[in-house]
Amino acid sequence: MKKRLLLLGASGSIGKQTLDVIRCHQEELELVGVSVGNNVGALVDILNEFDVKYAYCINQDDIITTKYPNVKFFFGDQGLIDIVKVEDYDMLVNALVGFVGFMPTLEAINNKKDIALANKETLVAGGDIINEALQENNVKLFPIDSEHSAILQSMQGHRFEDIRRLIITASGGAFRDYSRADLVNADLEKALQHPVWNMGAKITIDSSTMMNKGFEVIEAHHLFHLPYDKIDVVIHPQSIVHSMVEYNDGSIIAQLGCPDMHLPIKYALLYPKHSLDFCSQYLDLTEVANLQFMKLDYNRFPLVRLAKELGTFGGNSGAFLNGANDEAVSLFLNNKISFVEIEEYIFNTLKDAHFKQKPTAEDLVSSHKWAMEHVDYLWANS
């Protein structure tokens, strides 16, 4: 029996690499549904290559629906929710970028489908709600993220109660070696130069501010059910050790590999297999030669500390943090604010937020929206 996949975000970086993995594992994996945003060209390519039953793009498109009469199409905001409600698939691969990914994950879980999750916002904003839904529906969620995949791999076969702490590695982003004073001169062009990973603009900026690492700490808390004081971050510029788990006897299990997202995608889709295929890249540690590790300075990267603090509080704070960051980064990418102002807008927005301990999914949506709007409001009034 093939695993039938519904892939959201197929035209993005993770989506494309997921298609690579499906191509390499046609005996085990089958693409039955797919979403893109506005990139109808990418959708057409996928429909020509794969025998897909369900497809989504934002805007209704009669040319394409006519051309593919056997495909059921979904459009618009509600379409992205409705497509995950179809019955005949086994796993949702959520490679959507942004908070828009949250509700489809939740609906797919309620539809009793396993999840392979690349969408960070799902857990950062709604980790508690997602975990409740996972338990109620008895379905599994696998992370598509090099760090969390590394932790999952490093926990296999070891007892949960023996875990002392998780050690998440961080490249440190484009400005790792900048002091706080240097950051004043950090410009957009430099912020977009990630030292190791080649990713989209938003996540590259999140890496420069290390907001991304803060998000990963929150995700790790929800994925692995450990308190925040058992989740540490260490700077590791080479991004070869993708993360580690330390056990009570002092033993540390780590997962290493080339910086290549195919690896965590494959592990999530084919768990617990480590399958040989044409995507496989092998790491020669003697070519890397040196792996460095440095303490994370929480004063230098205050967003990591903020994420830990908000994570500990829980509630709707992750939705606020996501929303504030989304909009602040957007202002920076549009040259409206400076790099250090990203942090300022986030902190100032969080100051004005009304926290709620037990939010509903709808509360999270409105908290996220409020935070985005509040960043704009603060900017317009600055």
Add this chain to the structure above:
Amino acid sequence: MKKRLLLLGASGSIGKQTLDVIRCHQEELELVGVSVGNNVGALVDILNEFDVKYAYCINQDDIITTKYPNVKFFFGDQGLIDIVKVEDYDMLVNALVGFVGFMPTLEAINNKKDIALANKETLVAGGDIINEALQENNVKLFPIDSEHSAILQSMQGHRFEDIRRLIITASGGAFRDYSRADLVNADLEKALQHPVWNMGAKITIDSSTMMNKGFEVIEAHHLFHLPYDKIDVVIHPQSIVHSMVEYNDGSIIAQLGCPDMHLPIKYALLYPKHSLDFCSQYLDLTEVANLQFMKLDYNRFPLVRLAKELGTFGGNSGAFLNGANDEAVSLFLNNKISFVEIEEYIFNTLKDAHFKQKPTAEDLVSSHKWAMEHVDYLWANS
């Protein structure tokens, strides 16, 4: 139910650290039997501290047997075989040094006892026979060795068929940075200075020649049932990454920790637990800061290649290799031969050896003895 342990080699380095572990885990572990060599003082200390039923030392000693009337004593060559034949224990901890450890392991397996094995010679000389006995008697063998413990830990929860290769790390020993030409000036004092581990003289020399790493490759083959072309060695001067397992998808799982033998001892005795106790040392990777990896040059360290070649042949070749090395290192430690002559005596002895594909346990004993004597013969006639 406590796990009842019979500890051979209690006064050596691994033996003492095993006693530490037992002290830390008195609710789970119980020492019921113990052996020392000539160190009767150490034996008396153990008998005073632990409620032991069985004890061994080489020479009959009436003072001690009178003083401890409730302890059953064993002496002489046969005593070390007889003590493992007693019934009321669960696991043999074999921390004997040298080929003398082989027969007790085999007898304990035939006595249906699990094994925690620090004695390298058992598997290097008799891996095939040991594996047959393990299977026949349905008992388990756990390695007490940082490298093999790391591999065992890195295999937990992952599929055996997904393993691409084992990567055994090697500090490189005292002469890692010496060229072949430099080795001519390598003296005993320098050879005894291991860069990381504080161990006995014999194993420190085996580390300098990297014969030890060759032995570990053979042990890994027998422990993990993988062909030699799937077992690699990489130089890692810091000895923090204790070894790794590479999988078919390119993922590498590694085990890291302080260079502390308590860790593999605990894992072997309490498997699969990673227990918290007073022996636990925690690694701060940011203090180590740098982990280096370099290719192993098999021409620089020919004994590793020799071990791989002999291992591939199998039969009684491991017993010859063990015996030749034992005696050559002994000659070096007694200032009879130079450092580079250790290799020469081993190679020349192996040249003269009569290999046998399906040896008995007794064949292995005589092959080991022959090789030792042949090294002496070559030396006397040099």
